[in-house]
Amino acid sequence: MEYKVSELMISLMAREIKDGDKVLQGLYSPMPMIACLLAKHFHAPNMVFFNTADAVDPDPSEVPFSTAGPKLQENCVAYLPLAEVFDLAQRGELSLIFLGAAQVDMYGNTNLSVIGDFSRPKVRLPGGAASAFLCGFMDTVIWVPRHNSKVFVEKVSFITGQGYINGWDTRERLGIPKGGPRKVITNLCVMDFEPKTKKMRLVSVHPGVTVDDVVNNTGFDLIIPDEVPTTEPPTKEELEFIRSIDPNNVRELEFK
């Protein structure tokens, strides 16, 4: 079955969610929103789904464009202000959040604040939302819809969201308890972090994408294993679900 890269990325994000996980979906997170609903529908029925509409386990008829929109309240079991989802996170009970970035470096540090100087920036970005807080103690998955060397840079201008900082045991040495970016999911590939150096490492390339495509679009030396498999495509059932819950192509928002 044919599919778009948005659909592949959604399927990949959904696979990061295990049954029973507590997952938070943030603002302007169209693909994570659909990925959460997908995971809950298929392999993670006991996942607890928190979103930016403050609704617990919503089961919307279709997904809205604003990922904090009223549709994301439909059929929920409760409202929980984000403050209290963050309390859960501080208690170590939130499993995962998907975070975006304007820049990502080889240690998974992300920038959503400024390009250039902080006080007189070349580009003032929106700010990192939950990043500086949650990246400081929990597991994250970074998603990048446009994999290129402007995004994947040697050094981010500003660490909004902590990755592994300078790699190796920097987090431990700074007293950061645990967590860190687990995966990076892009329109070209899936990456993770080599356990010892905490350098970004290629895991798989998407069907039709070569390792060279990835290397040429990455602004730092990515660890390339000897064998790089092709990313598992979404299943027919997944695609059907994605298309039924997203009749308005919200999933394409980040590709326009």
Added chain:
Amino acid sequence: MEYKVSELMISLMAREIKDGDKVLQGLYSPMPMIACLLAKHFHAPNMVFFNTADAVDPDPSEVPFSTAGPKLQENCVAYLPLAEVFDLAQRGELSLIFLGAAQVDMYGNTNLSVIGDFSRPKVRLPGGAASAFLCGFMDTVIWVPRHNSKVFVEKVSFITGQGYINGWDTRERLGIPKGGPRKVITNLCVMDFEPKTKKMRLVSVHPGVTVDDVVNNTGFDLIIPDEVPTTEPPTKEELEFIRSIDPNNVRELEFK
């Protein structure tokens, strides 16, 4: 009109409440509960009345025996957990609370914890409820249904609720911002604190009580002004209200 001392004390407590005050009534506080309702009914209609049932401005048909009982929810406009009433207190927005005590000393320090040693007490008292917290920064009125020299002692065994500690400017020196006991209302008299030394001072004796009665029942040297007026008795309207809202004589609980 004849009245009981409980009715006089309730009237005196009510007079401590000004219109617009935010007042909290605690657990096992039968007279303060009725005093709050009395004040709100007559001279302080814009008072905000918080109670141990977590109800805001209840208007019960009659008062319950447990001052956290369900009756104290009747006709309220909202529920607010005590946690948030305390937040208001920390914001400096709670005006007054009435606090009880097993012992009171000349500086208005109160004990509700132990008689004797803390770890192996002669008498283990219930604990001070809100005292150690609220007495540390806000205005209180202490009420004592049995004025005697076992209650009014030279030195309390344990300071549960801070009065003026060692008097004079002790509170300021300890960094306690403001507040302190404003009045002490007993079955014999009304007392306050001399502004400079912060020693307890007689304000008025209840009808039928002499200054000697007070002095003989107080275990420390009370400041006695040259002229000690007689306490203003409750009005007919006040008495009628008290009796109508308290048909079961909840107000007599502390005198049995």
Added chain:
Amino acid sequence: MEKKLMPLKEAIERFVSDGDKVALGGVGRNRCPMDAVREIIRQGKKNLHLIGREKGLDFDMLIGAGCVSKVSFALISLEEFGLAPNFRRYAQEGKIEIDEHACGSIINSIRASAMGIPCIPVKGFIGSDVLRHSKTIKEFICPFTGEKLVLVKALNPDVAIIHAHKADEYGNVQLFGSPWEDIYMAKAAKKVIVTVEEIVPHEEVKKNPHLTAIPYFYVSAVVHAPRGAYPTSCDSYYNYDDEHIKEYVQLAKTPEGFQEYLKKYVYKE
């Protein structure tokens, strides 16, 4: 969503362990989880560290039954019926550890636990002997304002037990009226037992999500326990039974009398 409806016996067996820090909901003689208290006594749990704000019968019974080694509290009293007899006896004989608080510290300690932070700044306490004797409250200067406050340690209860009005079988709890610390406790504890007056269909929860005071994922066990707060009150269901409390006070004056009370009202079930 997992179904968590189970008998009280199973809930206490599975979710209350000897040595646990146990927070109990309700205030005074109102909406205390008394069915659960009786079951804990029947199961002979030991060395519990009880946590609560202004408690009465529930704490006193557990102490008298020998289930308790430590109490964190702002007040333990039977209101107009007098001092809590077992609490008084055990405290005076040095048989339980006393972690004395004021309402403001015990509430904020529970709230800090719910927030997942190890301590929280609180006003007051300076000048009180409660602070002098406390191991869980310390003086603190705000580095932004220079203000003198105290820091209260998060007590992090292992278990919270509350009695509420309604829940579905998954543990979505509807709690009307006075919340006291019950919701904070449920969010603060690792394990949560909720006894309820009524089990409602899940559909009713979904129709009124804004009434869900405690969502299911906080809850370990839901127990259908009508009149489960008796002899304390459950607002809009029943009032406290003062005659029963009077009998308690009369009997619990002596350890022997308290055993008689237990035989009559606890072990008989």
Added chain:
Amino acid sequence: MEKKLMPLKEAIERFVSDGDKVALGGVGRNRCPMDAVREIIRQGKKNLHLIGREKGLDFDMLIGAGCVSKVSFALISLEEFGLAPNFRRYAQEGKIEIDEHACGSIINSIRASAMGIPCIPVKGFIGSDVLRHSKTIKEFICPFTGEKLVLVKALNPDVAIIHAHKADEYGNVQLFGSPWEDIYMAKAAKKVIVTVEEIVPHEEVKKNPHLTAIPYFYVSAVVHAPRGAYPTSCDSYYNYDDEHIKEYVQLAKTPEGFQEYLKKYVYKE
């Protein structure tokens, strides 16, 4: 209880002063107090310090209209419609002071303000440049556990402005659905303006006290403002108007275009 129902113009005149710290409710393009934003612009308020979590149009308009000297925020963006043009312009030209937060610090800063404490411990932040540039977040070691955290300063807003569903004329507010930080903001601020879709009789409030999300005494002004969140959404009343937002983005690309937008949608009222 004082009647606080008044026209929007009066509410903004009386309760928003130049230089105030102003917290705005809602998130993204949902339930933001847009009628109030437009009135603030019409009244030409100056030097406001805006406080909010994930904000968009509301902050961007106030910045572009020259009302703002400082922003405390976790994100300012128009979601899929791109960077907030005025925010970007003013920030890049150094014309507004930036107090950059993450959601976890801005929320807890508001919560600490509501709690009446000057600061609050929060996890995370260590290793982020947000911490390095912040004057309102500092490293902190818990004296009980030795754990490394940060302390976030309470921002203590002077005014909170929120758009809610219903209120009575005294200011008892019913807020259904997503609460975001609105309730905390109302409890954190010295002055509170609530614009609502519907004014309900006081009797309706008293029939359902458990629905009162913000009791009257927190509230300074109640304004009847149907569609007052437009073009952002108000759940169960109306959705956001993406066509309007697209027009905004198109016009606000330049300062001149933004003036045209103001003329068309703000000054015309």
